[in-house]
Amino acid sequence: MATEELATDETILNIKRLPVTSEEFPFNEWLIKYEQSHILHSQCSKKGACNSCTNINDRCLFCQYTSQLELPHLPDMVFPNNILLLKHKSGCELKFNALDALQRVSNGKLNLQVDVAEAWQEARPGTNLDNRAKKFDWTFTTDYMGTMSNDFIEEDTSERIDIEKLKQREKILFFHELSLYEDELHDHGIASLNVKIRVMPSSFFILLRYFLRVDNVMARINDTRIYYEVGSPYLLREYTSKQADYKDLSLPIAIYTDPSQLAQYLTLKSSNYKKIIIPGAS
Numbered sequence: 001m002a003t004e005e006l007a008t009d010e011t012i013l014n015i016k017r018l019p020v021t022s023e024e025f026p027f028n029e030w031l032i033k034y035e036q037s038h039i040l041h042s043q044c045s046k047k048g049a050c051n052s053c054t055n056i057n058d059r060c061l062f063c064q065y066t067s068q069l070e071l072p073h074l075p076d077m078v079f080p081n082n083i084l085l086l087k088h089k090s091g092c093e094l095k096f097n098a099l100d101a102l103q104r105v106s107n108g109k110l111n112l113q114v115d116v117a118e119a120w121q122e123a124r125p126g127t128n129l130d131n132r133a134k135k136f137d138w139t140f141t142t143d144y145m146g147t148m149s150n151d152f153i154e155e156d157t158s159e160r161i162d163i164e165k166l167k168q169r170e171k172i173l174f175f176h177e178l179s180l181y182e183d184e185l186h187d188h189g190i191a192s193l194n195v196k197i198r199v200m201p202s203s204f205f206i207l208l209r210y211f212l213r214v215d216n217v218m219a220r221i222n223d224t225r226i227y228y229e230v231g232s233p234y235l236l237r238e239y240t241s242k243q244a245d246y247k248d249l250s251l252p253i254a255i256y257t258d259p260s261q262l263a264q265y266l267t268l269k270s271s272n273y274k275k276i277i278i279p280g281a282s
């Protein structure tokens, strides 16, 4: 089929029928599962018919997203079917998806991003951000740490994930990485959220990373790390938010495109450390 045909209405509808890839990996007391598929459409895939659907689940994914999020626009690429799910035998669940992450993006009520918006504008005289754009967090910054079912119990802890132990060479039984959303900030950088999981014989480790780079202005990394050791009645969850302005950094250009390297040069702004107790864990 000629590539020019890819933009026809019919093809857009066909994208919806693309198969969803999924895989399940039973591990210890857990079932680890992911699903992944195409990006969210940029318009109603039922040609506006969703307006008359009273049940939200009957709407197309685009309409489900726009009606549940009060954002003036969505990131360039949203992966609504990319889901990582961990189900414990007790029934409790931990999952990662784009909708829950985007629900934590400021829609203007908190006005968190004004500083960045102004800095961006200073760096680019002539760029015009209207008031709405100033209030709306166009960086899609999220402090999402995953979605937990209510039966988990959260406690503050002084215990830390043993990073040295994670660095030890251990066989990797299962690995997967999913993109949840991404935006190129009109070619001025990147905002992205992705999650990866690594399962080893003794443990599993999840890294959920929000990465923001506003070129020549600032960078921010919000990381959630979750660690489980076989036999433990709890998970450890660590959240850190780090950022720095370019003017305070003087790094080789390649480092700005590599969040794992860049992270060590950013300043810690906030953090929290939790023990997530699994009900009924043996």
Ligand SMILES: [Zn+2]
Pocket (backbone or CB within 6 Å): 043, 044, 045, 046, 047, 048, 049, 050, 051, 059, 060, 061, 062, 063, 064
């Ligand atoms: Zn629709």
